[in-house]
Amino acid sequence: MDMAELGQIETTGLRGELRRNEPMRRHVSWRAGGAADRAYTPVDIDDLGLFLSRLPEQEPILFVGLGSNLLVRDKGLRGTVVFTHRVLARLRMEESADLSEIYAEAGVASPKVARFAAAHDLEGAEFLAGIPGTVGGALAMNAGCYGAETWNVVARVRTIDRAGRLQIRESHEYTVGYRSVRPAQAREEFFVAAWFRFARGNGDTARQRIKELLSKRMATQPLAESNAGSVFRNPPGDHAARLIQASGLKGRRIGGAEVSTVHANFIVNKGEATARDIEELIELVQESVRRDASVRLEREVRIVGEA
Secondary structure (H helix, E strand, O other), X not given: OOOOOOOOOOOOOOOOEEEEEEEHHHOOOOOOOOEEEEXXXXXXXXXXXXXXXXXXXXOOEEEEOOOOOEEEXXXXXXXXXXXXXXXXXXXXXXXXXXXXXXXXXOOOXXXXXXXXXXXXXXXXXXXXXXXXXXXXXXXXXXXXXXXXXXXXXXXXXXXXXXXXXXXXXXXXXEEEEOOEEEEOOOOOEEEEEEEEEOEEOOHHHHHHXXXXXXXXXXXHOOXXXXXOOOOXXXXXXXXXXXXXXXXXXXOOEEOOEEEOOOOOOOEEEOOOOOHHHHHHHHHHHHHHHHHHHOOOOOEOOEEEOOO
């Protein structure tokens, strides 16, 4: 590709892969949606830093791991997507006399962290096996399941800014809530790694717990169909799935999108859904639950791009 085709981004010294008009349906777990103007797959964090420093100052940037909590609208995404899965992939133990931490980069799948912790006789990471995304996504939204949340086990994080500068931030530098994370002081930085702190324990116990959680997930979620995990946040004192089911919406379809008959807080792609089908079904669920239960369901999934 010549420089004009790449939008005047200087590529000298970059070691990753830069593509234009990248179909995002290939990279999101819903398998629907349009294309991104640009997509970059870095080789490592240093390569990512160089790439970010070359982008125009106002260029929109979206980091994508497994795309398990994301919908890109059908007309696509203006700006640049950075893919992290399998490339920002370092995972290691860091131990001292009285401390055990796991260092994981943003592209590591969360279940891999759970298994790695169990292999090193650490307990408390088991819930990560139930999160169908990467460390970067888990950090960005404080992902959780089975009563545990990501930021409960975060010691500190590594971030990168638009100029490619790396920082280490302590957990107290963020305001963390239910499926919500924001810096205590406004700044535009992206998560590229984290140090997780777990208690020393019994690896066999942790592995058994992981097995139990995964069995529960397989029995209660539509894992055989393309989905994005839980679509809505649970409202205080209730469950989104219960409210959706109470509105009689299990199995409701718009185009190729369906409210799962297995778990009502999941919307599945039956094979031909457009992003618009999925978004319209999300809106229908919200309106129905608001009408029937006077509850406004908030999306857990992120919707980006042009309709």
